[in-house]
Amino acid sequence: MRGASVVGLGYVGLTMAACLADRGIKTTAVDIDKEKLDMLRRGIVPFYEPHLQEMLAKGLAVKAMVVTDNLEEATRNSDVMFVTVGTPSNPDGSINLDQVKAASTGIGSTLKKTPGYHLVVIRSTVTPGTTEHLVKPLLESTSGKSCGSDFGLCVNPEFLAEGLAVHGTMNPDRIIIGECDKDAGDALGSFYASFHGQRMPSLLRTTPMNSELLKYANNAFLATKVSFINSLASLCEQIPGADVEVVAKGIGLDPRIGPLFLRAGLGWGGSCFPKDLRALVEFARAKGEGLPVIRSAYDVNEFQPLRAVRMAEHLIGSLRGKRVAVLGVSFKPETDDTREASGLVVIHGLLREGAEVTVYDPKAMQNARAVLGEKVRYARSALESIEGADCCIVATEWEEFRKLTAEDYAKRMRIPSVVDGRRIYDPNLFKSKVRFAAIGLA
Numbered sequence: 001m002r003g004a005s006v007v008g009l010g011y012v013g014l015t016m017a018a019c020l021a022d023r024g025i026k027t028t029a030v031d032i033d034k035e036k037l038d039m040l041r042r043g044i045v046p047f048y049e050p051h052l053q054e055m056l057a058k059g060l061a062v063k064a065m066v067v068t069d070n071l072e073e074a075t076r077n078s079d080v081m082f083v084t085v086g087t088p089s090n091p092d093g094s095i096n097l098d099q100v101k102a103a104s105t106g107i108g109s110t111l112k113k114t115p116g117y118h119l120v121v122i123r124s125t126v127t128p129g130t131t132e133h134l135v136k137p138l139l140e141s142t143s144g145k146s147c148g149s150d151f152g153l154c155v156n157p158e159f160l161a162e163g164l165a166v167h168g169t170m171n172p173d174r175i176i177i178g179e180c181d182k183d184a185g186d187a188l189g190s191f192y193a194s195f196h197g198q199r200m201p202s203l204l205r206t207t208p209m210n211s212e213l214l215k216y217a218n219n220a221f222l223a224t225k226v227s228f229i230n231s232l233a234s235l236c237e238q239i240p241g242a243d244v245e246v247v248a249k250g251i252g253l254d255p256r257i258g259p260l261f262l263r264a265g266l267g268w269g270g271s272c273f274p275k276d277l278r279a280l281v282e283f284a285r286a287k288g289e290g291l292p293v294i295r296s297a298y299d300v301n302e303f304q305p306l307r308a309v310r311m312a313e314h315l316i317g318s319l320r321g322k323r324v325a326v327l328g329v330s331f332k333p334e335t336d337d338t339r340e341a342s343g344l345v346v347i348h349g350l351l352r353e354g355a356e357v358t359v360y361d362p363k364a365m366q367n368a369r370a371v372l373g374e375k376v377r378y379a380r381s382a383l384e385s386i387e388g389a390d391c392c393i394v395a396t397e398w399e400e401f402r403k404l405t406a407e408d409y410a411k412r413m414r415i416p417s418v419v420d421g422r423r424i425y426d427p428n429l430f431k432s433k434v435r436f437a438a439i440g441l442a
């Protein structure tokens with residue numbers, strides 16, 4: 001085998017390239033962003049993902065990994081090419097396939113110049129039909145070659161979670177192969193069999209259409225589960241004596257439901273759930289289907305972060321001129337990704353109410369500054385952010401925030417009051433020392 005290549009070095013692609021190199025596969029990692037490439041060549045990961053920095057440095061040092069903008073070199077030096085470019089939202093919510101189109105056109109023209117069979121694998125999240133009706137014709141027209149005989153094409157959706165990306169890539173719970181033809185599916189199946197060896201996970205081979213749809217179904221289901229428990233949380237807040245944590249624990253013990261993704265909080269954000277749900281709803285609308293359950297899950301999530309603002313008002317009255325600390329602007333712990341983060345929605349809500357906001361996040365300060373600029377103040381630690389504050393809202397469940405005690409808040413704040421948007425504190429310990437409100441608790 002010549003090696004593998006990965007096109008598009010974001011959270012998904014860079015993690016994949018580093019993991020392939022770590023298992024001894026010669027990997028060519030391609031991107032078009034010159035600034036990003038410069039950093040990567042110097043061994044610097046331009047975002048925070050646990051373990052990735054060490055793996056990149058090692059891959060480059062042992063020359064298992066090359067970082068380049070040269071697609072031709074990547075095609076020449078690999079038999080399998082994974083496409084991991086971004087698929088953001090258009091303003092109407094539909095999927096924007098510009099990066100997929102550009103990558104397919106580029107790959108096709110390099111296939112034209114490269115002899116031998118090559119396998120192209122779409123790993124980006126794309127709406128059903130994209131691989132067969134957009135990628136395949138583009139590859140064929142630009143390469144002058146035939147899919148199925150001269151090159152193979154598969155869809156192979158990625159299910160990793162940011163913050164756990166390396167572990168997720170090394171130990172996926174399943175592999176889905178949507179094959180345009182059997183030879184392509186065989187080739188990708190063998191690739192993964194040798195990559196995972198004895199620890200090969202469950203494998204499902206199916207059509208590209210099913211693979212593309214099930215990736216969206218997966219995210220839509222998880223997001224719906226969270227919105228479901230958040231709806232119950234809102235009800236619990238109106239019933240003295242009720243606690244959504246206990247309700248979630250009880251229903252999570254039913255094996256038909258399960259405990260995961262049943263944590264009430266300020267809702268889901270990130271680079272996947274919001275854009276994927278929008279893309280699925282928009283795709284379905286064009287087919288004449290409304291997907292009311294999924295639309296409702298999205299609607300619940302739109303308002304969920306703002307519940308924290310209402311709770312802050314309930315605790316300290318009008319927020320105008322008040323100093324509010326927001327802990328956490330990454331969309332979840334162990335990442336610096338602030339895309340569609342609930343914390344940002346909270347901050348914008350507070351600013352609209354006239355509050356003065358101080359922000360702290362262990363990893364996402366740079367990304368927060370890029371979005372919020374001079375509109376807020378930035379603290380260097382959680383303790384500094386609550387110093388003299390009138391209220392604190394916990395928006396991300398970073399471990400560092402869990403360690404703060406009720407006494408820490410009581411000692412430092414002007415009006416000691418805490419809104420626990422992620423249910424990280426024991427209400428019994430907090431309620432006696434500070435004004436306290438939590439999602440899903442009356």
Ligand SMILES: NC(=O)c1ccc[n+]([C@@H]2O[C@H](COP(=O)([O-])OP(=O)(O)OC[C@H]3O[C@@H](n4cnc5c(N)ncnc54)[C@H](O)[C@@H]3O)[C@@H](O)[C@H]2O)c1
Nearest residue numbers: 008009010011012031032033085086087099103124125158
């Ligand atoms: N981030 C996640 O947790 C996650 C999880 C599962 C699936 N996905 C899906 O995987 C895909 C990638 O996600 P991401 O978060 O890594 O995206 P990203 O936006 O972080 O990175 C995309 C990268 O592709 C590069 N790129 C764009 N056009 C290119 C081209 N023509 N040639 C080479 N490189 C190009 C960009 O410069 C960028 O570095 C998306 O479809 C996403 O929905 C993401």
